[in-house]
Amino acid sequence: MTALTSSTPARTERQYHVSWADAGPFLALVALLVIGFLVNPDFLSATNLGNVVTRSAYVAIIAVGATFVISSGGLDLSVGSMVAFIAGITIMFMNMMAPSLGLWAIPAGMAMAVAAGLLCGLANGLIVTVGRIEPFIATLGTMGIFRALITYMTNGGTIPIDRSLREAYRPVYFGTLAGIPVPILISAVVASIGAFVLYKTKYGRKCAAVGANEDVARYSGISVIKTRTIAFVIQGVCVAVAAICYVPRLGAATPTTGVLWELQVITAVVIGGTALRGGKGHIWGTVAGAVILELIANLMVLSDFVSEYLVAAVQGVIIIIAMLVQRFSK
Amino acid sequence: MFSRKWVAAAAAGALLLAGQALAADKKVVAVSIPAADHGWTAGIVYHAQAAAKEINAAFPDVEVVVKTSPSAADQVSALEDLSASRKLDALVILPYTSEELTQPVKAIKDMGTFITVVDRGLTDASIQDLYLAGDNIAVGTNTAKFMIDKLGGKGDLVVLRGIPTVIDDERIKGFEDTIKGTGLKVLDIQYAHWNSDEAFKLMQDYLAKYPHIDAVWANDDDMLLGVLEAVKQSGRTDIKLALGGNGMKDIVKKVIDGDAMTPVETPYPPSMIKTAIYMTVANLIGQAPVRGTVKLDAPLITQANAKEYYFPDSPF
Numbered sequence: 049m050t051a052l053t054s055s056t057p058a059r060t061e062r063q064y065h066v067s068w069a070d071a072g073p074f075l076a077l078v079a080l081l082v083i084g085f086l087v088n089p090d091f092l093s094a095t096n097l098g099n100v101v102t103r104s105a106y107v108a109i110i111a112v113g114a115t116f117v118i119s120s121g122g123l124d125l126s127v128g129s130m131v132a133f134i135a136g137i138t139i140m141f142m143n144m145m146a147p148s149l150g151l152w153a154i155p156a157g158m159a160m161a162v163a164a165g166l167l168c169g170l171a172n173g174l175i176v177t178v179g180r181i182e183p184f185i186a187t188l189g190t191m192g193i194f195r196a197l198i199t200y201m202t203n204g205g206t207i208p209i210d211r212s213l214r215e216a217y218r219p220v221y222f223g224t225l226a227g228i229p230v231p232i233l234i235s236a237v238v239a240s241i242g243a244f245v246l247y248k249t250k251y252g253r254k255c256a257a258v259g260a261n262e263d264v265a266r267y268s269g270i271s272v273i274k275t276r277t278i279a280f281v282i283q284g285v286c287v288a289v290a291a292i293c294y295v296p297r298l299g300a301a302t303p304t305t306g307v308l309w310e311l312q313v314i315t316a317v318v319i320g321g322t323a324l325r326g327g328k329g330h331i332w333g334t335v336a337g338a339v340i341l342e343l344i345a346n347l348m349v350l351s352d353f354v355s356e357y358l359v360a361a362v363q364g365v366i367i368i369i370a371m372l373v374q375r376f377s378k
Numbered sequence: 379m380f381s382r383k384w385v386a387a388a389a390a391g392a393l394l395l396a397g398q399a400l401a402a403d404k405k406v407v408a409v410s411i412p413a414a415d416h417g418w419t420a421g422i423v424y425h426a427q428a429a430a431k432e433i434n435a436a437f438p439d440v441e442v443v444v445k446t447s448p449s450a451a452d453q454v455s456a457l458e459d460l461s462a463s464r465k466l467d468a469l470v471i472l473p474y475t476s477e478e479l480t481q482p483v484k485a486i487k488d489m490g491t492f493i494t495v496v497d498r499g500l501t502d503a504s505i506q507d508l509y510l511a512g513d514n515i516a517v518g519t520n521t522a523k524f525m526i527d528k529l530g531g532k533g534d535l536v537v538l539r540g541i542p543t544v545i546d547d548e549r550i551k552g553f554e555d556t557i558k559g560t561g562l563k564v565l566d567i568q569y570a571h572w573n574s575d576e577a578f579k580l581m582q583d584y585l586a587k588y589p590h591i592d593a594v595w596a597n598d599d600d601m602l603l604g605v606l607e608a609v610k611q612s613g614r615t616d617i618k619l620a621l622g623g624n625g626m627k628d629i630v631k632k633v634i635d636g637d638a639m640t641p642v643e644t645p646y647p648p649s650m651i652k653t654a655i656y657m658t659v660a661n662l663i664g665q666a667p668v669r670g671t672v673k674l675d676a677p678l679i680t681q682a683n684a685k686e687y688y689f690p691d692s693p694f
Contacts (some may be wrong), residue, residue: 088587095588095612103579204414204423207629222611289503298574298607302600304416305575349568349583356568357542 073320073336076370080343088350096346098229102221104342105231106131106290111316111334112235112242113169113286116279117183118317119246119329121259122176124283125187126168128309129194134164135301136198136207142217143210151216154278161288168194169284172279187367191310199303208300221296231293235335238289243331245282253280259326316341318368340370396475405467405662406435408460409655410453412474413446414693415569416572417600417626421648421694422472429655437663440653450474457482461489468658471652476501492661496654508661509671510654512646514545516676517623518552518597520644523594524678525562528619532561533592536584538601540572549597549623565591570601577604585612593619599626602640609639625679625687626694634684643679645687648694650674 084091091097110127117124123249142157163368168190175186201207209217223230246252257265258275266272295301318324319340320333327348403488409430410624414420423446430442445460447453453474469491473479480500487493487505495506503509525535537553540546552566565588570576577596581604583590594609594617596602602622617639622629625645631638653674660666663664 091588093586096583099582099586103582199415202420203693204420205417298578298603300574300603302417302574303414304573304600307573345579346583346586349566349580350587356539359568 056104060330070321070330070333072373073330073333073340075341076319076373077336077340080340080347084343084347084350087347087353091347091350100342100346101339102229102231104338105235106294106311107316107341108235108335108338109238109286109290109293110283110309111313111320111338112239112319112331113134113283114313115242115257115320115322115329115331115334116246116282118314118322118324119326120255121262121277121326122183122279123314123324124172124280125184125289125310126172126191126194127283127287127313128286128306129191129198130165130168131291131294131309132301132303132305132307133194134161134168134288135295135305136201137148137164138291138295138300139207139209140201142213143207144215146210151213153210154213154217158292161292161342162285163288165284165286165288165291166281168287169275169281169286172284176280177273177276195303198301198305202301203351204303206300206302209295214299217296217299219296221293234289234293238286239331239335242282242286246329246331251275251278255326260328275363295372312338312341315367319367327342341367351354406464407440407468407470407655407658407662408466409442409444409454409651410460410469410471411444411446411651412453412472413448415448416550417694418598418624418646418648421689421692422651424689424692424694425649425652426655429652431656433655433659438660440659440663442659445681446674447474450478453479454482457486457573461491465489466491468494468662470494470496470651470655470658472496473500475496491642492658494658496651507575507669508563508654508657509659510650510674511672512550512650512674512677513676515552517644518549518554518679519556519648520676521595521623522553522556522562522623524642525595525619525621526557526560529592530560533618534588534590535562535564535593535595536581536588536591537564537567538570538577538580538594538596538600539567540569540601542569542666546597553595553597570596570604572598572600574600577601578608579604581605582612585609585614590616593617594620594621596604596620597606599624599629599643600621602626603650606639623676627692630679630684630688632681633681636681641680643684643687644676645679646676647674647687648692649687649689 114124125195138157138161141160142153145153172187172190175181176183220230225233253271254275257270258272262272316337317334319337321330344363348354348362354362409426411422411426414421414423427605430444433440433442437478437509445456447456454499469486471483476498480502483500484505493506494508497511499509539550566584568580570580585608594605596605599622602620605620609620620639623644624644625643629640629643657668661668
C-alpha cells in the first residue's frame with residue numbers, strides 16, 4: 049500500500065525529494081567507513097576498498113535481481129545454488145568449445161551462461177506463478193536441485209577452466225578499466241539498468257503494484273502471473289551475470305560455490321530498504337546493502353577486537369543495529 | 379495370457395533365487411561412506427569405488443559393495459538396508475558422526491560382522507575390530523616443522539582455519555604447539571570454513587592489514603587455492619611460503635613441478651579408505667591378522683615422493 053501511495057505523486061520525484069528510507073543505507077555505509085577508519089586507517093586504503101567493493105559485486109548483481117523478485121512479492125532462495133550450477137555449465141561449455149573456437153569460447157560461454165540463467169529463472173517463475181506454489185517452498189526445491197546438479201557434474205570435486213582460457217578470462221575479475229575494477233563496472237551497469245526498469249518503466253510500476261497488493265493489482269488489469277514470472281527471469285539473468293564474473297576469480301566451480309549466498313542477497317535487499325513483504329524496491333539501496341555486508345566482514349578481520357569465534361555474532365549485531373537505526377530514523 | 383505371465387514370473391523368480399545362492403558363496407564387504415559433497419569426500423568416494431573395482435576383479439569370491447549417504451540419518455538407514463537382505467562378512471565405515479552411528483554399527487557387529495572404522499571414531503571403541511585414521515595433529519606439526527626450518531626459525535605468519543571441529547582444532551593445536559618458543563609469530567588466525575571463496579577474501583584482508591607476511595598456512599587445500607589467487611592478485615613479494623594440507627591433486631602437482639611458494643604438502647589422504655578396505659579384505663581372504671589401530675602418519679610430501687600421493691583421475 050505504501051508503495052502505491054508514494055509512487056503516485058510524480059512531481060515529488062522530480063523535485064529529488066530524498067526520504068530517510070532512501071538515504072538510510074547510504075548513511076549506514078558512511079558510518080561504517082568512519083568507524084572502519086578509526087579502527088584501522090588501512091581500512092580506507094584504495095587497495096582495501098577496491099578489494100571489498102569488487103568482491104561485493106556478485107552479491108550486488110544478484111541482489112539487483114532479487115530486488116525485483118522481492119518487490120513483486122516473491123522470494124528466491126535458489127540463487128546461491130544457481131550461481132554454482134551456471135558457473136559449472138559455463139566452464140564445461142567453454143572447455144568443450146575451446147579446441148574449436150579458441151578464445152571465442154569465452155564469449156560463447158558467457159552467452160551460454162545468460163541463456164542458462166534465463167531458463168533457470170523462467171523455471172522458478174513458472175513453478176511459483178503457474179504452479180501456484182509458495183515462492184519459499186518452490187525455490188527451496190530448486191535450490192536443492194541446482195546444488196545436487198553441480199555436485200553431480202563435479203563428482204563432488206571441482207570443474208576447473210581450461211588452462212588455455214584461464215589467462216584470457218582473468219581480467220573479467222582482476223582487470224581494471226580506467227582504474228576501476230571490471231566487476232564494479234559490471235555491477236554499476238546492471239544496477240543502472242535495474243534502476244531504469246524499476247523506476248522508469250511500466251513494468252517497474254507493475255512490479256511494485258503486484259508486491260504491494262496482489263488483489264488491487266489484478267483488479268487494475270495487471271497480469272500478476274506475467275509480472276512475477278518476468279521478475280524471476282530477471283533474477284536468473286542477474287545470477288548468470290554474477291556467475292560470469294565469478295568464474296575467472298578462482299577459475300573453477302565446486303559444490304561449495306555460492307553456499308548461503310541467498311541469505312546474503314536477501315539481507316542486502318532488506319538493508320537497502322526494500323520490504324521483505326513486497327512493495328517498492330530500492331535498487332541503489334540494495335547495492336549499498338551488498339557493500340555494507342562485505343565491509344562488515346572486512347572490518348572484522350582488520351580490527352583486533354573480536355575473537356575469531358565471535359565474528360559471526362558481531363556481524364549479526366551490526367546488521368540488526370543498522371536495521372533498527374533505519375526504522376527509528378523514519 | 380495369464381499362464382504365460384506366471385511362467386515368466388516363475389522363471390524370473392528362479393533366476394533371482396539362483397543369483398542369491400551364487401551370491402551367498404561370496405564374502406560380502408559393505409563400505410558405508412559419506413556422499414561426495416566437497417573435495418575430500420569426493421576423494422573418499424573415488425578411492426572406495428576404485429578399491430571395490432580392483433578387489434572384485436582380483437578376488438572372485440569377494441564382493442565389495444559401496445554405499446554413499448548424504449547425511450548421518452541416511453547412513454543409519456543405509457546400514458539397515460545393507461544388513462537386512464544378507465549377512466555381511468565385514469563392514470568398512472567412515473561415520474558421519476560418532477554419536478549417531480555408534481548404536482547402528484554395534485547392531486551389525488552383534489550379527490557377527492567384522493567392523494572396520496575409518497577416520498572418525500565411534501563413541502564405543504570396543505565395537506571396532508580395526509580402526510584406521512590419519513593424524514591431524516601431525517598435519518599441523520609437520521607443516522610447522524617445515525616452516526621453522528625453511529624460514530630459519532623466525533617470521534610472521536597468518537593462518538586460515540576451517541570449520542570449528544575436532545579435525546580443525548587438532549591441526550591448529552599441532553601447529554601452534556610446534557612453533558611455541560620459536561621466532562615464528564602468528565599475526566592472525568581466522569575461520570574460512572574450508573571454502574576457497576572465503577579464503578580468497580580473508581587472504582585479501584590479511585594482505586591489507588599486514589604490510590609484511592612471511593608465510594601463510596591454510597589448513598586445507600581448498601582454502602589454499604583461494605589464498606594463492608589473492609597473493610597473485612596483490613603482486614606482493616614478501617610471502618615466501620603458502621602451505622596447505624590434505625593432498626589435493628592440484629597442490630600435489632605444484633609440489634611435483636617444484637613450485638617455489640608451495641614446495642611441500644602434508645597429506646590427510648582420502649585414499650585411507652582404500653587402505654582400510656584392502657586390510658579388511660586381507661583379513662577375510664588371506665587370513666592376515668589386522669585387528670588393532672592403524673594411524674597413518676602425515677609425512678611431508680616433497681618433490682621426491684609426491685608421485686606416490688598424486689591421483690590425476692581423482693576428483694580431489
